[in-house]
Amino acid sequence: MLNEIIKEIFSAQMLSLVWQGLLETLYMSLISTAVAYVIGLPVGMLLVVTDKDGVKPNPAVNTTVGSIVNFFRSVPFLILMVAVMPLSRLIVGTTIGAKATIVSLVIASAPYVARMVESSAKEVDRGVIEASLSMGASTMQIVRKVILPEAKPSLIYGAAISSTTILGYTAMAGAVGGGGLGAIAINYGYHRKETVIMWLMVFILVLIVQVFQMIGSFLAKKNDKRIR
Amino acid sequence: MSNNPIIKIEGLSKTFGNGTGAITALDNINLSIEPGEIFGIIGLSGAGKSTLVRCMNLLERPTTGSVIFDGTDITALSDRELRKVRQSIGMIFQGFNLLMQRNALDNVCFPLELAGVPRNEAKKRAKELLSTVGLADREKSYPAQLSGGEKQRVAIARALATNPKVLLCDEATSALDPTTTQSILSLLKELNQKIGVTIIIITHEMKVIEQICNRVAIIANSQIQEIGPVQEVFRHPKTQAAKKLIFAKEDYTEEFVGKGRYLRLVFDGSQTDRPVIANMVIKCGTVVSIVYARTKMINGKMYGHMLLELPEEQEGVNKIKAYLDSENITYEEEEYNA
Numbered sequence: 001m002l003n004e005i006i007k008e009i010f011s012a013q014m015l016s017l018v019w020q021g022l023l024e025t026l027y028m029s030l031i032s033t034a035v036a037y038v039i040g041l042p043v044g045m046l047l048v049v050t051d052k053d054g055v056k057p058n059p060a061v062n063t064t065v066g067s068i069v070n071f072f073r074s075v076p077f078l079i080l081m082v083a084v085m086p087l088s089r090l091i092v093g094t095t096i097g098a099k100a101t102i103v104s105l106v107i108a109s110a111p112y113v114a115r116m117v118e119s120s121a122k123e124v125d126r127g128v129i130e131a132s133l134s135m136g137a138s139t140m141q142i143v144r145k146v147i148l149p150e151a152k153p154s155l156i157y158g159a160a161i162s163s164t165t166i167l168g169y170t171a172m173a174g175a176v177g178g179g180g181l182g183a184i185a186i187n188y189g190y191h192r193k194e195t196v197i198m199w200l201m202v203f204i205l206v207l208i209v210q211v212f213q214m215i216g217s218f219l220a221k222k223n224d225k226r227i228r
Numbered sequence: 229m230s231n232n233p234i235i236k237i238e239g240l241s242k243t244f245g246n247g248t249g250a251i252t253a254l255d256n257i258n259l260s261i262e263p264g265e266i267f268g269i270i271g272l273s274g275a276g277k278s279t280l281v282r283c284m285n286l287l288e289r290p291t292t293g294s295v296i297f298d299g300t301d302i303t304a305l306s307d308r309e310l311r312k313v314r315q316s317i318g319m320i321f322q323g324f325n326l327l328m329q330r331n332a333l334d335n336v337c338f339p340l341e342l343a344g345v346p347r348n349e350a351k352k353r354a355k356e357l358l359s360t361v362g363l364a365d366r367e368k369s370y371p372a373q374l375s376g377g378e379k380q381r382v383a384i385a386r387a388l389a390t391n392p393k394v395l396l397c398d399e400a401t402s403a404l405d406p407t408t409t410q411s412i413l414s415l416l417k418e419l420n421q422k423i424g425v426t427i428i429i430i431t432h433e434m435k436v437i438e439q440i441c442n443r444v445a446i447i448a449n450s451q452i453q454e455i456g457p458v459q460e461v462f463r464h465p466k467t468q469a470a471k472k473l474i475f476a477k478e479d480y481t482e483e484f485v486g487k488g489r490y491l492r493l494v495f496d497g498s499q500t501d502r503p504v505i506a507n508m509v510i511k512c513g514t515v516v517s518i519v520y521a522r523t524k525m526i527n528g529k530m531y532g533h534m535l536l537e538l539p540e541e542q543e544g545v546n547k548i549k550a551y552l553d554s555e556n557i558t559y560e561e562e563e564y565n566a
């Protein structure tokens with residue numbers, strides 16, 4: 001029995017399936033994280049800048065953008081996945097597989113990223129921003145030359161957290177035809193009751209989370225000049 | 229005084245919040261600061277000093293009134309124009325406010341970068357400035373690797389990078405130990421003399437004002453109470469608020485004085501720096517005891533009050549008075565029966 005399972009796991013066919021799943025998972029999480037940052041970074045900055053204690057307070061913009069972000073943050077991921085299927089078809093031409101998953105992953109995670117970015121940016125000392133203002137910096141210069149570079153370590157650390165969160169989403173996406181390790185875990189572990197395969201997938205996912213987190217912490221520390 | 233103040237503040241008031249929670253931080257401030265002077269603003273914590281200095285570069289917008297910098301009312305400028313003017317008004321802070329992710333050189337380059345100065349030129353100027361403030365060898369150091377005094381030197385170099393006409397200092401030495409404070413104050417004085425930059429110093433410490441300011445304004449209860457040359461204001465504080473600040477312990481009569489006759493000596497800087505009391509004792513041949521003294525040396529001259537307990541016999545008293553007259557020391561006899 002055990003022999004059979006081991007044989008199945010390490011069969012060439014299974015190995016290539018897992019390898020395929022791993023690549024798909026990495027592809028989905030990394031692309032989604034990147035695109036989520038393309039959207040989330042400027043939105044997060046907009047939230048910080050327009051905050052009532054920000055460089056250019058604008059309650060109307062801040063409340064509107066904040067509400068949209070909160071709305072997407074509060075929709076459960078699985079429901080969001082199903083809800084954005086038409087949009088996936090429009091953008092990538094399909095509603096299943098890795099590519100389709102990326103669309104919903106981005107929509108689900110960009111607001112999360114925006115909040116992560118906002119929180120990192122808010123850590124920047126108000127005094128430094130004031131000093132920059134006193135030197136005649138414009139809002140754009142404050143964002144690009146002060147907030148982003150000063151918050152860099154925290155932003156990198158946040159990116160590690162975001163990417164692991166997004167990794168978790170990819171696993172969930174497996175349940176509704178998303179592909180990747182999550183899909184393998186559900187197909188084999190849940191539908192065919194091959195728990196060993198399921199736990200193997202979980203183990204690989206845990207490993208990836210660890211690696212992402214380690215890389216993030218390392219880069220954050222390496223980029224931080226506040227440490228003597 | 230010249231007719232062209234570098235900063236002129238007219239009818240400036242600042243209220244934070246509104247309704248019942250409103251706080252009036254500044255109330256009808258009028259102030260003229262002359263080019264090239266070192267002007268001190270002193271007051272207790274919460275008096276409105278920071279708010280006043282922040283109104284000078286519009287980090288804080290006055291509720292009413294105008295701020296005229298070098299002939300232009302800057303409250304009427306557009307954002308873009310204001311940013312340009314701010315390049316002519318440097319500012320340093322209690323907390324230094326350096327960019328923590330940039331080294332000393334790049335911190336000094338920062339305002340030049342904002343102003344669009346080419347990188348090479350900016351670097352050259354930044355290096356010059358760092359050596360002016362005595363940190364030529366620390367250009368690669370990050371703020372976290374510098375001491376408080378060194379950080380403030382970098383901040384000074386940075387504030388001066390764009391050749392400002394005015395340097396605003398908000399409690400710039402309040403986070404530093406006394407020795408470092410001395411060296412930063414000397415540097416400021418030196419810069420004032422060398423490059424002629426007008427310096428406005430906000431502080432709650434008398435000794436900072438005494439050491440480098442030409443004129444001082446005393447601020448209390450959101451208003452300027454007194455304004456004038458440092459020696460004059462510190463010698464003859466007129467308002468209650470100023471007296472409270474300058475002679476922090478005005479209740480000394482209760483603390484030190486018993487029944488008897490006393491002589492209050494007033495040192496107003498016009499006396500010689502010889503040891504007057506010791507000479508008096510020798511010359512008059514009478515022993516007196518000092519029951520209270522609050523004197524300060526400002527620019528090498530003595531200011532303050534001293535209370536002497538007089539001898540019983542009138543002859544000794546007369547001798548003492550004659551001596552004080554000859555030494556040009558003002559005095560006043562006081563009697564306590566408590």
Ligand SMILES: Nc1ncnc2c1ncn2[C@@H]1O[C@H](COP(=O)(O)OP(=O)(O)O)[C@@H](O)[C@H]1O
Pocket residue numbers: 244245251252253271272273274275276277278279280
């Ligand atoms: N942004 C602000 N919002 C509300 N109140 C403020 C603000 N800044 C200063 N104040 C109030 O204005 C008064 C003067 O403050 P400040 O100018 O900082 O005093 P100082 O620098 O003399 O200690 C204080 O009562 C302070 O609480």
Ligand SMILES: [Mg+2]
Pocket residue numbers: 277278279399
């Ligand atoms: Mg203050």
